[in-house]
Amino acid sequence: MTEKPLHLVVLAAGEGKRMNSGLPKVLQPIAGKPMLAHLLDAALELSPARVHVVVGHGADQVSAMLASLADDRIVTVTQRERLGTGHAVLQAMGEIPESARVMVLPGDMPLVRPETLVEFSTLAAPLAVLSFQAPDPHGYGRILRDPDGRVVGIREQRDASEAEARITEVNSGVLAADADRLNDWLDRLDNDNSQGEYYLTDCIGLAAGDGAAVEAMCCNDPEETLGANNMRQLADLDRALQRRRRNALMDAGVRMPDPDSVQVRGRVSAGRDVVIEPGAVLEGDVSLGDGVIVGVGCTLREARLAAGTRLEPYCVLDGAETTGACTVGPFARLRPGTVLAAGVRIGNFVETKNAVFGEGAKANHLSYAGDAEIGAHANLGAGTITCNYDGANKHRTIIGEDAFIGSNSALVAPVVIGDRATVGAGSVVTGEAPADALTVARARARSIPGWKRPVKKN
Numbered sequence: 276m277t278e279k280p281l282h283l284v285v286l287a288a289g290e291g292k293r294m295n296s297g298l299p300k301v302l303q304p305i306a307g308k309p310m311l312a313h314l315l316d317a318a319l320e321l322s323p324a325r326v327h328v329v330v331g332h333g334a335d336q337v338s339a340m341l342a343s344l345a346d347d348r349i350v351t352v353t354q355r356e357r358l359g360t361g362h363a364v365l366q367a368m369g370e371i372p373e374s375a376r377v378m379v380l381p382g383d384m385p386l387v388r389p390e391t392l393v394e395f396s397t398l399a400a401p402l403a404v405l406s407f408q409a410p411d412p413h414g415y416g417r418i419l420r421d422p423d424g425r426v427v428g429i430r431e432q433r434d435a436s437e438a439e440a441r442i443t444e445v446n447s448g449v450l451a452a453d454a455d456r457l458n459d460w461l462d463r464l465d466n467d468n469s470q471g472e473y474y475l476t477d478c479i480g481l482a483a484g485d486g487a488a489v490e491a492m493c494c495n496d497p498e499e500t501l502g503a504n505n506m507r508q509l510a511d512l513d514r515a516l517q518r519r520r521r522n523a524l525m526d527a528g529v530r531m532p533d534p535d536s537v538q539v540r541g542r543v544s545a546g547r548d549v550v551i552e553p554g555a556v557l558e559g560d561v562s563l564g565d566g567v568i569v570g571v572g573c574t575l576r577e578a579r580l581a582a583g584t585r586l587e588p589y590c591v592l593d594g595a596e597t598t599g600a601c602t603v604g605p606f607a608r609l610r611p612g613t614v615l616a617a618g619v620r621i622g623n624f625v626e627t628k629n630a631v632f633g634e635g636a637k638a639n640h641l642s643y644a645g646d647a648e649i650g651a652h653a654n655l656g657a658g659t660i661t662c663n664y665d666g667a668n669k670h671r672t673i674i675g676e677d678a679f680i681g682s683n684s685a686l687v688a689p690v691v692i693g694d695r696a697t698v699g700a701g702s703v704v705t706g707e708a709p710a711d712a713l714t715v716a717r718a719r720a721r722s723i724p725g726w727k728r729p730v731k732k733n
């Protein structure tokens with residue numbers, strides 16, 4: 276282990292032409308998050324003193340994303356002309372003390388595991404590279420070794436001889452070095468190669484020429500080193516990350532009858548005997564208690580489901596929480612601020628927002644509960660609507676325990692329905708419906724005997 280302060284240099288100045296997108300390459304998302312943000316998640320596990328992100332193309336957009344991470348260890352440095360990876364690293368070196376250890380990371384390598392970086396960071400040689408065995412090495416820099424197996428250089432694809440091109444151990448793009456030595460090697464780089472670029476990878480040959488030890492650590496999961504140059508490869512990365520996350524959930528005991536159809540776009544924690552049915556999409560922070568069932572085609576974003584909660588198919592939950600076992604759906608939409616206690620039943624085509632349901636409360640069909648507090652065991656009949664918005668402001672609806680709201684009632688907020696109050700079907704209630712009473716607010720039915728239906732004129 277080196278005691279030197281660790282400075283990371285993340286290369287993120289590239290445009291990614293083949294993406295055919297207005298978004299800089301490192302901001303292209305996988306699992307709903309920019310590639311660069313995934314890489315930084317892993318990199319920050321190294322507890323670096325500083326992370327210098329080299330920006331160029333789309334610098335404003337990249338800087339804005341970095342600012343949103345609100346981590347004061349992350350700083351940007353601008354590379355005005357894209358003259359190669361060596362030139363890019365050089366832009367950051369001015370900010371890095373000579374006594375530091377430097378690790379260079381490509382900004383478009385989102386699948387690298389923190390454990391891999393931590394292990395790599397323990398290599399103490401003046402220069403170290405993270406390599407991997409590529410089934411198809413085309414496009415990568417080849418690791419050159421002498422007959423004793425010592426690393427003596429890296430040859431880029433376009434400069435490789437036929438024999439060198441056959442080498443399958445390749446450069447991942449991750450490199451670590453002592454800052455003082457690296458400064459010297461970077462100063463000595465030239466751009467005398469097929470691309471006219473200052474190759475960072477030429478430092479390896481310079482180091483070997485100086486007699487400095489160069490170590491290569493071979494990453495045994497080549498998936499970790501994958502990058503993306505086009506949308507197809509981006510989709511491959513997304514799938515790989517999804518598979519990894521689903522596997523982790525299944526290893527922890529989650530049952531998924533059709534894992535390939537499940538999307539895990541955020542951080543999901545799950546208790547025992549959780550089932551995630553086909554087509555579910557989980558975004559943001561999602562927590563699933565013991566025995567939770569996420570039905571076919573459900574979308575959950577920032578949701579916390581207590582043990583025993585069952586989501587029937589095709590529910591959409593966003594910022595919703597259950598605090599006990601309850602049943603939701605099919606086809607329910609729970610919006611931010613929804614909290615359901617144990618035994619709550621939310622049925623089909625029910626929308627809730629900022630609504631707190633007490634124990635055993637029910638809204639079984641075709642309702643809207645917004646800015647509402649619903650007492651324990653209250654029952655909202657089919658078509659009950661809280662009229663929470665007057666066109667300018669939102670108002671609250673309070674419904675007491677055991678209240679019974681007849682079908683197709685409109686509760687015009689602010690409104691209070693008392694405990695055990697009954698509201699007749701089709702009522703429009705304003706103000707208050709007192710406890711223990713029947714409130715009916717509708718025109719009485721009138722019958723006209725002998726009335727004649729209109730007939731068509733011809």
Ligand code: UD1
Pocket residue numbers: 286287288289290329331354356357358359360361362363381382383414415416417429431445446447448473474475476502
């Ligand atoms: C680089 C390595 C190669 C390695 C491969 C792994 C060099 C010369 N080659 O090749 O050995 O196998 O990565 O994927 O380093 N960048 C800048 N500024 C520049 C040039 C590049 O910020 O002036 C950034 C790019 O945006 C990208 C990264 O550096 O994120 C790598 O550059 P790229 O041109 O993709 O290098 P490769 O040809 O892939």
Ligand code: CA
Pocket residue numbers: 502
């Ligand atoms: Ca690349």
